[in-house]
Amino acid sequence: MEEHKQLTLHIYPSGEGESLTQLYSDAGDGYGSSPLDTLHLVRFADNLELRREEQGDYPFLYTSVKLHLHGLKIQQAWVDDVDVTSQGQELDYIECDRFFKIRLQID
Numbered sequence: 001m002e003e004h005k006q007l008t009l010h011i012y013p014s015g016e017g018e019s020l021t022q023l024y025s026d027a028g029d030g031y032g033s034s035p036l037d038t039l040h041l042v043r044f045a046d047n048l049e050l051r052r053e054e055q056g057d058y059p060f061l062y063t064s065v066k067l068h069l070h071g072l073k074i075q076q077a078w079v080d081d082v083d084v085t086s087q088g089q090e091l092d093y094i095e096c097d098r099f100f101k102i103r104l105q106i107d
Helices: none
Strands: 006-011 017-024 036-043 047-055 064-069 074-079 093-096 101-106
Touching: 064 101, 074 093, 093 101
Parallel strands: 006 064
Antiparallel strands: 017 036, 036 047, 047 101, 064 093, 074 101
């Protein structure tokens, strides 16, 4: 879902395991170049890892990304290995810029 050039990803993680999806973006006219991002989600007992792989030589079309996690609370979050949470926070979403890896410690 795109809102004000912010990409919102709604994550509904199931039990432990992996899932894969692709995000296709274009200018909305069906012509010209278009990026394709592959999103790979891995869930472990107490954390999630989301990796994004870009295909094609295209600019990232969004100014920010909001990752909304449904059914679980985020205890700590790392975006490209940088801690982006404050001590004691419990969140159901995080916001960041373009990323390649997000790791979430969950409750």
